[in-house]
Amino acid sequence: MIQVTFKDGSSREFEKGISALDVAKSLSAGLARQALSVEIDGETRDLTTPLEQDCKVTFLTFADDMGRWTMRHTASHVLAQAMKKLHPEAKLAIGPAIDNGFYYDFDLDGTLSTDDLAALEKEMQAIIKQDLKLERFELPREEAIAFMQEKGEPYKVELIRDLPEDAVISFYRQGDFVDLCAGPHLVSTGKIKAVKLMSVAGAYWRGNEKNKMLQRVYGTAFDKKSELDAYLFRLEEAKKRDHRKLGRELDLFSILDEGPGFPFFHPKGMVLRNLLEDFWRSEHTRRGYQEVKTPIMLNRQLWERSGHWDHYRENMYTTKIDDVDFAIKPMNCPGGILMYERKIHSYRDLPVRMGELGLVHRHELSGALHGLMRVRCFTQDDAHIFMTPDQIKDEIIGVIDLTSHFYDIFGFKFHVELSTRPENSMGSDEDWERATQALRDALEAKGMDYMVNEGDGAFYGPKIDFHLEDSIGRTWQCGTIQLDFQLPERFDLSYVGQDGEKHRPVMIHRVVFGSIERFIGILTEHFAGAFPLWLSPVQCKVLTITSRADEYAQQLCDELNDMGIRTEVDLRNEKIGFKIREAQVEKVPYMLVVGDKEMESGVIAVRHRKAGSLGVMEKAALVEKIRKEVAEKALDPEN
Structure with a gap:
């Protein structure tokens, strides 16, 4: 007998060798129907996997990331089987699951058309209807190579040859179709309830332009037709709401060949932008913020003190002035620190809240640029708050209240994530623990539900991120609150306490819009260009x-x-x-x-x-x- 422990902490005994699927059936017929794969001691596996020893088991459904991944991965195999049925000469490359769907790369002589996708999808439906079992088997390296050579699959042979010597080489069979794959997969093709092929594009084998161009077919799969229909509706809505299209039609902004990633705002776009900035200023003035403006370019010494030169240099634009290295600022915080340093502060002065609508520049690869959503220069609605340690909780709560008020004005729902220490961080374990706990305490004091995003904090401190949900259900990360013990230490910041001695302040970095440019893009898509009256360039x-x-x-x-x-x-x-x-x-x-x-x-x-x-x-x-x-x-x- 073996002991199986479940997600809720409960456990039961089963016969050794029982499959995960049979365990699910013993718990609930509904669970067995909904389960797509299983996590065994942290590793995602097929439901047919036998349990040979004590283990922790979590059943994965379509509601789980890996459950969706399993279904969509199996759908890619169904696509490959359909392709081989309609085009036996096709050579198979790779077919992974991806965000929102899957794809498969094929080597074909002809060019696929929309009509071909319709025929492929029809054949996929027939394979799904057959409810073919997926069976895993393994072969030694040389047998695996010979097996794929016999089937005339050169790309699979190359993949096997590149696997480590001790790698397990596994295949999955469904009916008369076999594919090289590590899995996991669904129990059978019939578990795919709704599938749709979306598009076809070119893709170099292994992403190398020196290799042959293959044809990549994209698709998606859901466990309910209603969910697929809703997804397709959102895609159509997203096309209609594309801020780049509306930006042209409404004469708001443009991005020209002379400045890729550097947006031009037209007169009507400037009306919208100025209204947002005026609203920002009035709300911050009411809450005790002082507005400042810091230079766009500062010398290398400053960026070395802040840590950006070592941790962020690849994203910075640099130049030389009088043989001295300078950098165009990618962030406003070092300038904000210099503003704090300009005079001696007493504990009675704190908290000091300084806001800045600061233009920053960051180097983005040309392929990553996307309208106003990903640009090379943008205006951050930054604020830097300098405070005593006992003011941390109240100040974070104040920022949460301000951010919630802003998003309510625009009709956004939102959720929050707490991001913890990343690998390239600086500072002590004690400082990081203290900062992270302060953010937790503030969230819990507000009674807010939050997710923990492990390892995604800034290099100088943990953060709270606000993710907006727009009118068609997409999410956007905008506001952030970052608690920082590191930069005050690196810049030797101080205030004079009640005891007359110097003490180290704590610093909050925070944005609400995030980027004015990106927020305009989000608003344009959220409202489909039909801005509320107070924001409309022409009322x-x-x-x-x-x-x-x-x-x-x-x-x-x-x-x-x-x-x-x-x-x-x-x-x-x-x-x-x-x-x-x-x-x-x-x-x-x-x-x-x-x-x-x-x-x-x-x-x-x-x-x-x-x-x-x-x-x-x-x-x-x-x-x-x-x-x-x-x-x-x-x-x-x-x-």
Whole structure:
């Protein structure tokens, strides 16, 4: 008999050699249906694996990362089997599971088309319907090579030859199809409930441009058709909401060939940007922050003191001035420290909260650049808080409250992660433990659920990361709170305590937007370009039905602009339906339609971009409505 311990700490005895699947069946028929693979003493294995000794077992379902990975890995084998059925001459390369799906690389003479994907997917469905068992077997190295040579699979032979001498060489058989693979896999192909092939692309064998170009087929798999449908809907929504597309259509920003990774903000984009920065300033002033501005370039000595020269240099742009090394700042914190150092501080001065909308530059590889989401220069809404050790908890709570308020304004749900000490860190174990516990205490004092992200902290301290969820369910990491005992030590910072002696302050680094540029990209996709009224670059557009109303329309536009309501006027000799459709495409919140009747009565026919016609209004009533909506920063009152 062996002792099997489960995730909840309970344990039971079973006959030695029982399969993990039979253990699941003994616990619950529902668990046996849902289980896709199993973790045995920390290693993910097939459900058919026999249990030969005492062990800890966790069953993995589609809700678990490795459960999803198992299903999608098996789906890649089904794709390969379908390809060999339809194209027997195809040579197999590799087919792993990836985030949100899987792919398989093939060596084919012809070029795959959309029609080919449809046929492949149909054949995959037939294989899934057959519910073929997946059976693992192993072969000695030379037999494995001979086996793949016999099947005419040169890429598999190369993979086997490159394996370590003592490697276990395993294969999986499903029906008449066999593939080289370490696993794990599903019990049978029928466990795949929903599959979809997405696209085809070129890929060099082993990622080396000197090797042959293969054809890579991408797909995804889910355990419910409804989940697949929801995923495909989100993808379509994401295409419609792509901030790069909307940035062009709404004339917000551009990234030109003359400056890859360096965005240009257009007049309307600057309106949006300035509104976000004004909101940031007002909220920080209310909470006792002082705004500062530090230089964009500082000398090497500073970056050596901060640790960035040793730990971050590959991401920094450097130059020489008068034979001295300088670096364009990748972060604002060393400059913030110099601002703190400019005078002697008493404990009565602390906490000191200094905020900076600081432009930073970081070297990103060209292949990683993506619109406003990944750029080479961006504005961090940084703040650095210097405090006594007994102020840590309250200050972290204050930052959490501020960050929560910001995200509530934009309608974001969010979750938090606590990131702990990374491998390339600096400082003592004691400092790291103290800093990490302080972040835990603050989160628990706020009653917040959080995940622990082991080893993902900054090199100088642990951090709390805020992950936003947008309107179509995607998550974005934006805000962060980093607690730092290291830089105050490296820069020999101090304050004079109640005892008249010098003491070391503790430092918080934090951002809320994260990057103004990236946050604009996220907002653009979150709202699909239809920004709330208070953020809309153009809040109202006056549309004329007839040229006789031009003077009245222009006067109305000027009066609204004088009142601080951002308004444009469309006097073109076009049909009113065409003008309304164009204003809708431009995502203008309010369309003010005026013709002979409105001009004679001194009123306005008001349309909202989502609610449609709101009827006729007096100008004073419209202004009051707009001002109230702006003051409340309402998300969409007419939705």
